[in-house]
Each structure stands twice: as C-alpha cells, then as structure tokens.
Amino acid sequence: MIFPNNTYQELNLYSNFAEAAERFPNVPIYFDDTLIGFPDLALETTYQDAKTSIIAQASRLKQLGIKKGDKVVIYKSPMFDTYLLAVAVSFLGAVPVMISFHFPAPIMTIMCDRLENPWMIFDQVTASKAPHITSIPSNQLIELEKLVTLEVNETPEQEFLPIDDISYMTHTSGTTGVPKLIAHSAQSMGWRTKWQKNIFDLMKQDELVAFHISPVHSRFNIGISSLMSKGFPMLWIGSSELENVDRTLTKFKPVALETHPNNFVQWSHLAKEKPELFASFNYFHSTFDAINKGTMEIFLNASSGERPVFMQVYGQSECGPMIMRFHTKESIETLDARNMGVGMPELTEVRIVDENAQVVPENTTGNIQMLSKGRALTYYKEDARFTENTYDLWWDSGDFGYKDENGDLFLLDRQVDLIRDVESTLKIEDLLLDKLDFLNEVVIVRGKDDIAQPIVSVVDNEDMDWERWWHAISDFPLLSKPLIWDYNDIPRTATMKVQRLKIEEDLKNQSDEKGA
Structure with a gap:
C-alpha cells in the first residue's frame, strides 16, 4: 500500500490542540459520561470550547504553584480528562507523567521518588491511595474535584520546553515488576504522529471516530493529537462494560473504532x-498487540460497509506503532494471526537476531529488534535499564518471532514467556479462542514442572464444554487441565494486557501453600 507522506512536525500537546481548534473550531467531541476534571464540557463539546477549558485549568494549576519544568503525575480514573489535564500541564511547560490508577501506593512511592519532588493530580478513584505515596509532599497533592472549583484569576502565557527535552512520560506495563517511566520528547513524539497521520489520511475527514484506549498509554496522546490535526469528530467510550457499549453505539454511528485487543x-x-451496533464501522484498529483471527472476523462480519478493514498494529511504548497489517473479510479466511505485517517505509522496521545480536536468515526464529524514528529517549532515572535493550539505533523488543521471505513479521511470544516444548503460547491462545466460542479469554502460562498451564474464562451464561476443549487441543503440545477463572479475576495492566508473571507467581504460591 502507498501511504501519504505527511510533513514532520514535533508534537507539543497544547500547541497541537490549539492549532486544531483554530482550524476546526466547531468539530465535536462526544463523551459517554461527564468528566470530573472538565464538568463544563458536559457530554458534548467542540475543539474550541475544550481548548478554552484547558487554558482555564492551566491557570488554576499555575495558581497552585506549578511552573515550567515541573513534573506533574496524573494519577486518576481512566477518562478523557486525563488527556485534557496533560494538555493543560503542557501549556505551562511542565511535564505530564501519565500513571495508571491501578498501581498501589507502595509502587507509586517508588515510581514518584524517581521524579524528585513531583506534583500529583488525583481524583476520587485514587483518593484512598494518594496520601500514602510518601515520595510526594502533601502540599503538592492536588485533588481534582477541588481544583475545578478554584476561580480563574488570569490567563497565563504558554511556556515551551526545547523540542529534544523530556516533555511527556508514560510507563511500561508493569507485567514484570515495578514499571519503568518512559521519557518522550516533542521531537520523538512528532515522528510517531507522522506515522499515525499517514494512516488517518486513508479515511474521510468528517467521519466519526470512536475509541476506548487507556489514557495513560503512549498510544493515546499520539492517536488523539493526530486525529485532531486532521479535524476528525471523536467519540470517547470511557466504560468498556457491555451495557455502556450497547447504549453508546445505539446512540452514535461511528465509522472507525480503536481499542485494545482484549x-x-x-x-x-x-x-x-447485536451486529447492528457495529454495522456503521468501516475501520477497526487494534492497538500495539496481537489479536486472534476469530475476533477480527466477528467485527468485519458485523460491518455493513462495502469493504471494511481491520488494521492490526504491533508496537511498543518505547518505539510507538511499528508494524501493521490490513485485514478484510476475504483475506481473513486464510490469515495466519501470528503474521503482524510490515513496517511503514522510512519510519519503522524490524529485524530478527540471535542471542549475539547477529541477524538471522529468513524464516529463522530469534529476538525481534525494532528501528523507529519515534523511539523514546530513555527510562527516567534508569538509563542503564534502557541502554541494555539498545543496539545502536535498534531496540530489543523482548519479543520472539521470525520474518518470512516476504519480509512479514511473525510474532510468537514474549522472550520471558517462552515455555518448554511450546513454540508459541500466543498461537495456541488464538486458535482456542477461534475454535471455542464459549470462551472469552485463554491465557497460557508456565505451570508446575514447567508444563503449560491454561487459564480460561467462560462467557456469561455459557458452560465449559470439556468435550470440545479436549478435542480442540488434541494436536497441541502438552497442556495441563485448564483452570477456570472469572474474566475479571485475571490480573491485567492499564491497557488490558494479562499479567502473566503475576499469574505464575500466584499459582506457585498456591502450590506452596498446599504443600506446606
């Protein structure tokens, strides 16, 4: 596919928002619930009105003492006002630090200690944890519900950081311990938006785009900034509960949807x-992770469009969106879901290397390394941990896979998730979800004696069909009898990634307790 070639422009969150508001002042933004931090926006606003509210919020933050260069942790409910607060912080030349509300106070204390005396904005969802974060002074804790009641005295001037300085931070998923803080600059984020704008140029400008993405994910600011720079109307779906999705999509008829694979x-x-809920969609977009074939097929078949497309994107927070593949109703029939596709010319590519970082021949498995113009700067205050994954301009993803003779990338597993005698746990999970429609989650982890242990969740009002299960795995490597868990009991990160190592640790602890 030939992509448009957008002009590179560094990304200042506020400047991008203001420029979009100037060009497209009346373009609407819809919400499925009111925002605690911006109650004046109600359930519908415009680019211009949202910009006015952002400036007012920046004024309040400045009154409290936030200034250029300060680090401001945004630790609150996962709603769209998380991003609007980051834009307000950016207006002041301060650095928004986006951290998931899931993390407990002890983990937050460690992360915030690296930031050296940061500020923190919290809300009712994190109010019970914020006061127990000992690395933040109590006078630098800002309760969002009280912040919005402060009178706006004056409009401050926008402050700017150098384009190659740290201007935004996100964090790693936390699937392997205390998350690392990923540092981004206006320059590095600019390359990512160039990648994303090339994608959006394939769509019509006036089409409503719906999204449900963790607002602390590095994907969020890139996606929203790019959407706004192109003038797309937006629908924010804050709650993923089925009743809410049903109600929201009954009211609105978006053309595009982006959310996490899970x-x-x-x-x-x-x-x-209810396929009619998704009939209006022509574009589906999965963020940064692999997704099984059967799930993509369901959404493509629900669309009433002439040629709906499911775009699968593979990437990492450290490098941004990297590898993509477009699926249609026709192509999905012969799809190998482990095939992630190819990079975007002149912006992203991958290579496969052995344990000595030497490139291996095609169709040979090895470690996946990424090359991206949008690579992050470092892990804040943990440079050594970042550097150990870099090979000159290449970044070791921690993933395992191969490239075929066409240059397509096949993702098999995380390097830390490899299990003896199992080529790809992800491939087995995909196949089981595709075959067994009574399941809504399959996770395979290392169990006792290093044997693969499935964890499964059954769809509401369905029963575990053991006969179909044993038939489905008859040709698979040795799997232990699956453990049946409730979907909500499977531990996940802010972006709905399964915390596999935590599951393994919990299983080991349960085994040790039984043996004691």
Whole structure:
C-alpha cells in the first residue's frame, strides 16, 4: 500500500490542540459520561470550547504553584480528562507523567521518588491511595474535584520546553515488576504522529471516530493529537462494560473504532448478538498487540460497509506503532494471526537476531529488534535499564518471532514467556479462542514442572464444554487441565494486557501453600 507522506512536525500537546481548534473550531467531541476534571464540557463539546477549558485549568494549576519544568503525575480514573489535564500541564511547560490508577501506593512511592519532588493530580478513584505515596509532599497533592472549583484569576502565557527535552512520560506495563517511566520528547513524539497521520489520511475527514484506549498509554496522546490535526469528530467510550457499549453505539454511528485487543475480545460476543451496533464501522484498529483471527472476523462480519478493514498494529511504548497489517473479510479466511505485517517505509522496521545480536536468515526464529524514528529517549532515572535493550539505533523488543521471505513479521511470544516444548503460547491462545466460542479469554502460562498451564474464562451464561476443549487441543503440545477463572479475576495492566508473571507467581504460591 502507498501511504501519504505527511510533513514532520514535533508534537507539543497544547500547541497541537490549539492549532486544531483554530482550524476546526466547531468539530465535536462526544463523551459517554461527564468528566470530573472538565464538568463544563458536559457530554458534548467542540475543539474550541475544550481548548478554552484547558487554558482555564492551566491557570488554576499555575495558581497552585506549578511552573515550567515541573513534573506533574496524573494519577486518576481512566477518562478523557486525563488527556485534557496533560494538555493543560503542557501549556505551562511542565511535564505530564501519565500513571495508571491501578498501581498501589507502595509502587507509586517508588515510581514518584524517581521524579524528585513531583506534583500529583488525583481524583476520587485514587483518593484512598494518594496520601500514602510518601515520595510526594502533601502540599503538592492536588485533588481534582477541588481544583475545578478554584476561580480563574488570569490567563497565563504558554511556556515551551526545547523540542529534544523530556516533555511527556508514560510507563511500561508493569507485567514484570515495578514499571519503568518512559521519557518522550516533542521531537520523538512528532515522528510517531507522522506515522499515525499517514494512516488517518486513508479515511474521510468528517467521519466519526470512536475509541476506548487507556489514557495513560503512549498510544493515546499520539492517536488523539493526530486525529485532531486532521479535524476528525471523536467519540470517547470511557466504560468498556457491555451495557455502556450497547447504549453508546445505539446512540452514535461511528465509522472507525480503536481499542485494545482484549477489549475487542470482550466486545466480540456483543458484536455477534447485536451486529447492528457495529454495522456503521468501516475501520477497526487494534492497538500495539496481537489479536486472534476469530475476533477480527466477528467485527468485519458485523460491518455493513462495502469493504471494511481491520488494521492490526504491533508496537511498543518505547518505539510507538511499528508494524501493521490490513485485514478484510476475504483475506481473513486464510490469515495466519501470528503474521503482524510490515513496517511503514522510512519510519519503522524490524529485524530478527540471535542471542549475539547477529541477524538471522529468513524464516529463522530469534529476538525481534525494532528501528523507529519515534523511539523514546530513555527510562527516567534508569538509563542503564534502557541502554541494555539498545543496539545502536535498534531496540530489543523482548519479543520472539521470525520474518518470512516476504519480509512479514511473525510474532510468537514474549522472550520471558517462552515455555518448554511450546513454540508459541500466543498461537495456541488464538486458535482456542477461534475454535471455542464459549470462551472469552485463554491465557497460557508456565505451570508446575514447567508444563503449560491454561487459564480460561467462560462467557456469561455459557458452560465449559470439556468435550470440545479436549478435542480442540488434541494436536497441541502438552497442556495441563485448564483452570477456570472469572474474566475479571485475571490480573491485567492499564491497557488490558494479562499479567502473566503475576499469574505464575500466584499459582506457585498456591502450590506452596498446599504443600506446606
């Protein structure tokens, strides 16, 4: 596919928002619930009105003492006002630090200690934890519900950081311990928006785009900034609960949807039961992770469009969106879901290397390394941990896979998740979800004696069909009898990634307790 070639422009969050508001002042933004931090926006606003509210919020933050160069942790409910607060912080030349509300106070204390005396904005969802974060002075804790009641005295001037300085931070998923803080600059984020704008140029400008993405994910600011620079109307879906998705998509008729792979899986049964909810969609977009074939097929079949497309994107927070593949109703029939596709010319590519970082021949498995113009700067205050993954301009993803003779990337597993005698746990999970429609989650982890242990979740009002299960795995490597867990009991990160190592640790602890 030939992509448009957008002009590179560094990304200052506020400047991008203001320029979009100037060009497209009346373009609407819709919400499925009111925002604690911006109650004046109600359930519908415009680019221009949202910009006015952002400036007012920046004025309040400045009154409290936030200034250029300060680090401001945004630790609150996962709603769209998380991003609007980051834009307000950016207006002041301060650095927004986006941290998931899931993390407990002890983990937050460690992360915030690296930031050296930061500020923190919290809300009712994190109010019970914020006062117990000992690395933040109590006078630098800002309760969002009280912040919005402060009178706006004056409009401050916008402050700017150098384009190659740290201007935004996100964090790693936390699937392997205390998350690392990923440092981004206006320059590095600019390359990512160039990648994203090339994608959006394939769509019509006036089409409503719906999204449900963790607002602390590095994907969020890139996606929203790019959407706004192109003038797209937006629908924010804050709650992933099926009732809310049903209600929201009954009211609105978006043309595009982006969410995390596990949310697509979560909503797939709704798409089968009520395909009319997704009939208006021509574009589906999965963020940064692999997704099984059956789930993509369900959404493509629900669309009433002439040629709906499911775009699968593979990437990492450290490098941004990297590898993409477009799926249609026709191509999905012969799809190998482990095939992630190819990079975007002149912006991203991958290579496969052995344990000595030497490139291996095609169709040979090895470690996946990424090359991206949008690579992050470092892990804040943990340069050594960042550097150990770099090989000159290449970044070691921690993933395992191969490239075929066409240059397509096949993702098999995380390097830390490899299990003896199992080529790809992800491939087995995909196949089981595709075959067994009574399941809404399958996770395979290392169990006792290093044997693969499936954890499964059954769809509401369905029963575990053991006969179909044993038939489905008859040709698979040795798997222990699956453990049946409730979907909500499977530990996840802010972006709905399964915390596999935590599951393994919990299983080991349970085994040790039984043996004691």
